[in-house]
Structure formats: C-alpha cells, structure tokens
Amino acid sequence: xxxxxxxxxFMLRAFAxxxxxxxxxxxxGVFVTARRMAFFSDTIAHGALAGIALGFLLxxxxxxxxxxxxxxxxxxAILWLKEHTDLLTDTIMxxxxxxxxxxxxxxxxxxxxxxxELHRYLxxxxxxxxxxxxxxxxxxxxxxxxxxxxxxxxxxxxxxSEDLAHVCGVRTRWLNxxxxxxxxxxxxxxxxxLGIILVTSLVVIPxxxxxxxxxxxxxxxxxxxxxxxxGGAAGTVAxxxxxxxxxxAIVMACIxxxxxxxxxxxxxxxxxxxx
Amino acid sequence: xxxTTCSHSAADIAVSVRxxxxxxxxxxxxxxxxxxxxxxxxxxxxxPNGSGKxxxxxxxxxxxxxxxxDVRIFGESDLKKALPRVGYVPQRLALDRSFxxxxxxxxxxxxxxxxxxFWHRKRDTDDRLRAAMAELGAExxxxxxxxxxxxxxxxxxxxxxxxxxxxxxxxLDEPTAGVDSPGEESFYDLIGEVHRKHKLxxxxxxxxxxxxYRHASWVYALNGVVCCEGSPEHVMNADSLKEAYGLxxxxxxxxxHSHGPGGGIVQ
Ligand SMILES: Nc1ncnc2c1ncn2[C@@H]1O[C@H](COP(=O)(O)OP(=O)(O)O)[C@@H](O)[C@H]1O
Ligand SMILES: [Mg+2]
Numbered sequence: 001x002x003x004x005x006x007x008x009x010f011m012l013r014a015f016a017x018x019x020x021x022x023x024x025x026x027x028x029g030v031f032v033t034a035r036r037m038a039f040f041s042d043t044i045a046h047g048a049l050a051g052i053a054l055g056f057l058l059x060x061x062x063x064x065x066x067x068x069x070x071x072x073x074x075x076x077a078i079l080w081l082k083e084h085t086d087l088l089t090d091t092i093m094x095x096x097x098x099x100x101x102x103x104x105x106x107x108x109x110x111x112x113x114x115x116x117e118l119h120r121y122l123x124x125x126x127x128x129x130x131x132x133x134x135x136x137x138x139x140x141x142x143x144x145x146x147x148x149x150x151x152x153x154x155x156x157x158x159x160x161s162e163d164l165a166h167v168c169g170v171r172t173r174w175l176n177x178x179x180x181x182x183x184x185x186x187x188x189x190x191x192x193x194l195g196i197i198l199v200t201s202l203v204v205i206p207x208x209x210x211x212x213x214x215x216x217x218x219x220x221x222x223x224x225x226x227x228x229x230x231g232g233a234a235g236t237v238a239x240x241x242x243x244x245x246x247x248x249a250i251v252m253a254c255i256x257x258x259x260x261x262x263x264x265x266x267x268x269x270x271x272x273x274x275x
Numbered sequence: 276x277x278x279t280t281c282s283h284s285a286a287d288i289a290v291s292v293r294x295x296x297x298x299x300x301x302x303x304x305x306x307x308x309x310x311x312x313x314x315x316x317x318x319x320x321x322x323p324n325g326s327g328k329x330x331x332x333x334x335x336x337x338x339x340x341x342x343x344x345d346v347r348i349f350g351e352s353d354l355k356k357a358l359p360r361v362g363y364v365p366q367r368l369a370l371d372r373s374f375x376x377x378x379x380x381x382x383x384x385x386x387x388x389x390x391x392x393f394w395h396r397k398r399d400t401d402d403r404l405r406a407a408m409a410e411l412g413a414e415x416x417x418x419x420x421x422x423x424x425x426x427x428x429x430x431x432x433x434x435x436x437x438x439x440x441x442x443x444x445x446x447l448d449e450p451t452a453g454v455d456s457p458g459e460e461s462f463y464d465l466i467g468e469v470h471r472k473h474k475l476x477x478x479x480x481x482x483x484x485x486x487x488y489r490h491a492s493w494v495y496a497l498n499g500v501v502c503c504e505g506s507p508e509h510v511m512n513a514d515s516l517k518e519a520y521g522l523x524x525x526x527x528x529x530x531x532h533s534h535g536p537g538g539g540i541v542q
Contacts, residue, residue: 034374157384160368160376160421164436167336167363168385169355216377216420 011240013134014126018232020141021190026206026228033207034159042200043093047074048188049104056114071188075180124195124247144182194247205254212261227257289314289444289476295344304330306499317470317477319491326498328480329366332446336363362437366448370422379417385439407435426453445477
C-alpha cells in the first residue's frame with residue numbers, strides 16, 4: 001500500500017484502467033484478429049473522433065457518451081452498407097474512417113476553445129482519465145468479461161464457421177451484433193488511454209504475440225490475456241518513470257513482447273524441423 | 276426393391292420438401308423442388324454444377340431463406356427443434372489459417388456448445404472424442420490446428436463433428452471434394468459404413484456416379500427441379516439424366532470417371 005502513497009492519483013487511475021482494459025481488449029482481440037476485424041476496430045475508433053467533436057459542439061463537458069454512441073453508429077453503418085450494397089468491406093470502412101475523421105477535425109477546428117482536444121484524443125492522455133472513468137472501466141470489464149467467458153464456445157464456433165455455428169443452434173446473427181457492440185464499446189472507452197490512432201494495437205498485438213507461442217485456442221486466449229495485462233501495466237509504469245506518453249508506452253511494451261514471442265517461436269519451431 | 280413415395284406413412288419421412296423456391300442474385304436456382312426422403316436410407320443427390328444441390332441442403336438446414344415452400348425434418352417445421360437431430364457437412368469451409376483452434380477444441384465445441392469448454396478438460400470427453408475420431412481413422416489429428424489440415428483430413432473431422440451428437444440425419448455436401456482420387460473410393464466406403472453403423476438417414480451430394488451405384492438406395496437428380504428420382508439403376512438409365520449431364524453414363528464404372536470442375540480442387 002505505501003508504495004502507492006507517493007504516486008500521483010491520476011497515475012493510479014491510468015494504471016487501474018490499463019490493467020482492466022488491456023486484458024479485455026486482448027481477449028476480444030483473439031476473435032477480432034481471427035475474424036479479420038482489425039480494420040473494423042480501427043474504423044470504429046476513428047469514428048469516435050466525430051462523436052467527440054459532436055459532443056463538444058452540443059456542449060458536453062465530457063464527450064464519453066457521444067463518443068461511444070457515434071462509434072456504434074459507425075459500426076451499424078458498416079454492417080448496414082455491407083448487407084445492402086455490393087461495396088467491398090474495405091471500401092466501406094475506408095470511407096467511414098476518413099469521413100468521420102474529416103468531420104471531427106472540421107468541427108473541432110471551428111470550436112476555438114477545443115482545438116487542444118484533438119491532440120489529446122488522437123494520442124491519448126492519462127490526465128484525462130477521471131475517477132468516473134475508472135469505475136466505468138471496472139464495471140464494464142466485469143460485465144463484458146463475464147459475458148465473453150460464457151460465450152467463448154459459440155464465439156469460437158462462429159469464428160470457425162458461421163454455417164456450422166448456425167446448424168449447431170447458435171443464433172449467429174444475434175451473436176455477431178453482440179460482438180460488434182461489445183467491441184465498439186470497449187474500443188471507444190480505451191481511447192482515453194491510448195488515443196484513437198493507437199487503440200487498435202491493444203486489440204491486435206497481444207493476440208498476435210500469443211498466436212506465435214500458442215498451440216491451440218485456449219493457450220492463445222490465456223497468453224493474450226497475460227500479455228494484455230502486462231502491456232497495460234508495464235506501459236503505464238514506464239510512462240510514469242520516464243515521463244513518456246502513456247499510450248505509446250503501452251504499445252511499445254506489447255511490441256516488445258511480440259518480438260520476444262516471434263523470436264521464441266522461430267527457435268521453437270525450428271527444433272522439430274531439424275530433428 | 277422399388278420404393279413408391281406414397282406408400283410410406285409420415286413417420287417414415289426424414290425430410291420432406293414441398294415446392295421449395297429459392298432465388299439467388301435474381302436467378303431462380305430452385306424452382307419448386309419436391310422431396311420426401313425416407314428414414315434410414317442413404318440418398319444420393321446428383322446434378323450438374325450449379326444445379327442447386329448446395330442451395331437445397333442449405334435451405335433444408337435454414338442457412339438459405341427460401342422464397343416459398345415448406346421444409347420439414349422428421350415432421351418438424353420448427354428448425355430450432357429439428358436441428359439438434361441433424362449433422363451437416365458443408366461443401367466448403369473457409370477456415371482462416373491464423374485461427375489456431377485445434378481439432379480437439381473444435382470437436383469439444385460441438386459437445387458443449389452452450390457451456391464454455393475453457394477450464395475443463397474432462398477425461399470422458401477426451402475418450403469420446405478419441406473414439407469418434409478413431410472411427411473415421413483420424414485419431415492422430417486431434418491436436419493439430421484445424422486450419423492446417425488437408426482437404427481430406429478436414430472432411431473427416433467435419434464428419435466426426437457432424438456425428439458427435441448422434442444425429443438422425445446426416446447431410447453431406449460433396450464430402451470428397453478435397454480428397455485425392457485414389458482415396459475417394461475408400462472414403463465413400465467409410466460413409467457407407469457410418470450409415471450402416473449409426474443407422475441414420477444420409478443425404479449425400481456427389482459427382483461420383485459409381486459411388487451412387489454402390490451405396491445409395493435412392494437417387495434424386497436435381498436441376499433446378501427434381502428432374503428424376505428412383506433407384507440408382509432407374510435414374511442412371513434415364514434419358515433425362517444423360518441430357519442433364521450431357522455425357523454418357525456408363526453403369527458400374529468404378530475407375531476413370533470424369534469429374535465436374537467442382538471436384539478435387541483442394542489438395
Ligand atoms: N450467394 C449467391 N448469390 C448469387 N448466386 C449464387 C449464390 N450462391 C450460389 N449461387 C448460384 O446458384 C447456383 C446454384 O449453386 P449451388 O447450389 O452451389 O449449385 P451446386 O451445389 O449444385 O453446384 C449457381 O449457379 C451459383 O452461381
Ligand atoms: Mg455444391
């Protein structure tokens with residue numbers, strides 16, 4: 001306890017959010033990467049910028065809710081366009097990503113007193129993590145984490161094959177939407193910490209590093225959770241110690257694990273081949 | 276042994292399809308399909324590429340919404356109640372190589388799809404999976420990532436998956452698509468064996484007419500509609516089939532049969 005006493009409270013809050021959101025993003029990320037939804041996650045993160053700008057425009061002091069809502073809107077737009085047009089998913093997402101960024105920047109540039117916010121949301125700012133954000137993160141993490149664990153099997157089956165999942169009685173449409181909803185909420189709430197530009201890395205890098213070492217899905221999930229937790233914790237601590245921005249520190253911590261895992265897997269995989 | 280569709284009572288019917296119509300991309304693919312599959316039979320579904328065989332199976336299990344028509348499985352029109360009795364092996368399974376699910380995990384998903392398999396690894400589950408895999412001669416694949424399997428290996432795993440919950444109806448959509456030609460014949464023998472041992476109704480989509488002769492008790496030739504049905508001898512000799520295929524069908528031809536462009540793409 002006393003080690004924490006001389007650490008500033010904002011740092012503790014950032015640490016708390018990081019160790020909660022890190023594993024959660026990493027767990028979601030196992031399915032995001034396997035379902036090729038990394039770009040999707042990036043798009044909804046960028047969609048948040050338009051939400052933030054709109055929130056300020058409408059006079060919100062704290063744009064969290066407009067941010068989450070607009071990200072959800074972008075997610076819904078992707079799904080709708082995918083179903084009702086012949087456009088490629090990549091095209092749809094590139095369109096919505098650049099559209100929401102452009103909209104957000106224009107609105108923020110018009111609001112003279114909010115121009116500084118752009119930098120803050122693009123790159124993340126632990127100073128902006130308030131006590132309410134900590135509670136929100138903890139409660140959300142508990143709820144979403146519990147939901148994810150009860151849905152691991154249907155999600156794994158859905159990822160392997162939607163058709164087989166359907167025949168096995170999984171309500172695939174519903175589960176798809178629920179997954180997108182959960183991903184959107186988690187990603188947009190992690191923006192505070194990592195920033196719009198880097199937030200997807202917390203979803204992508206831990207499962208990728210875990211994939212290097214794992215031999216089955218269960219191992220990948222466990223390793224990914226651990227790496228997400230480590231990345232969040234090590235990143236915030238490093239950020240405090242060396243006075244570097246928190247988001248990039250978390251990302252670099254995850255990248256370091258990724259490199260180690262890659263090297264380890266190469267050494268590891270070479271063994272059975274040579275014998 | 277000749278069958279007449281009307282002499283059987285409703286309880287004998289495994290699948291009944293009435294006037295099923297499906298349009299895909301503005302094209303009428305199924306134009307009023309009628310089928311009554313009897314319980315316990317191994318039924319072959321044949322037809323040229325694009326004749327709607329896959330679409331028909333997908334419509335039966337609810338993966339394809341029909342424009343109109345009626346599908347009943349064991350007399351049940353509510354799919355939610357019928358599906359637990361059905362095993363389905365799709366024609367293609369687009370598995371992402373980056374998805375690291377092992378065969379063991381994949382099969383466990385079938386056994387406990389509503390609970391999470393995460394923390395438990397029960398001995399009896401393990402035994403059950405090993406026995407099920409051994410039946411198809413694929414025991415050694417249990418700890419391989421499913422995305423790394425060859426076409427033939429994957430088909431075996433998919434059949435094991437479909438059989439795990441002891442279904443009463445097994446739908447196989449070109450199960451030999453990924454199997455190399457020498458292995459094909461023994462693969463069909465394996466399916467015939469599964470059919471006999473598990474006493475289930477099997478619907479098998481196939482290009483391989485010699486297989487149809489050896490294993491099927493009833494044949495449907497599909498081309499948008501059912502253009503011909505009956506015993507293998509009857510259907511194979513029908514002029515309509517020769518027309519539909521545009522080739523001469525030689526009975527009892529076990530080797531050197533020709534394949535449509537759909538066969539044997541996967542190594
Ligand atoms: N999603 C789709 N959209 C448009 N056309 C489709 C779609 N799926 C299948 N088709 C078309 O439907 C026809 C029947 O396909 P299919 O049922 O797969 O035939 P088969 O299995 O007998 O080879 C084909 O001509 C195919 O091009
Ligand atoms: Mg087909």
